[in-house]
C-alpha cells in the first residue's frame with residue numbers, strides 16, 4: 001500500500017530531476033506533505049493543501065501539486081504559494097518570506113479549470129502549451145510535461161500536446177456534464 005513516504009519519494013525524484021528544492025524547515029515540510037497526502041485521500045488526487053479544491057478532478061487540474069502556478073511563483077517570490085518548493089534566494093533570506101499572493105484567478109474557483117482553456121494561462125499570460133497524460137487524461141499547462149503524472153504516475157513520454165481544438169471539445173464535454 002502506498003504511503004506518505006512513497007508519495008514524498010516520488011515528489012523528491014521529480015524535484016531532483018527538475019532542480020527544485022523543498023522547504024528546508026522540516027516541520028513546515030512535514031505539514032505541507034501531510035496536507036497533500038490528506039487531499040489525495042480526500043479527493044483522490046493530490047491537490048494543493050493551501051487552496052480549496054472543488055472535489056472534481058476536471059475543475060482542479062491546475063492545482064494538483066506541483067501546480068501550474070509554481071514556476072511563476074518561484075521565479076517572482078522564491079517559493080510556491082504553500083512554501084513547499086523554494087529557491088536559494090528564499091532559503092538565504094535574500095527573498096522576503098512574506099505571504100505569496102494567490103496567482104490562481106478567482107474565476108477558476110468559481111468556474112473550474114475547464115473554463116480557463118479558452119482564456120489565459122498561469123500568471124495571466126497566454127497559455128503556452130497544455131499537455132495531456134494519455135493514460136489518465138490529466139491536463140497541465142506547462143512549458144514541458146512533468147516527469148511523472150501526479151495522478152497515475154505515468155512517465156513523461158506518455159504525455160502528448162493538447163491542442164486548441166481538443167481544448168474546445170473538452171470544454172464542451174465538461175459543460176455538457178455540468
Ligand code: SF4
Pocket residue numbers: 032047048049050063064065066067068069070080081082083084085
Ligand atoms: S503551491 Fe503548488 S507547488 Fe506549492 S504545494 Fe501548493 S500545489 Fe504544490
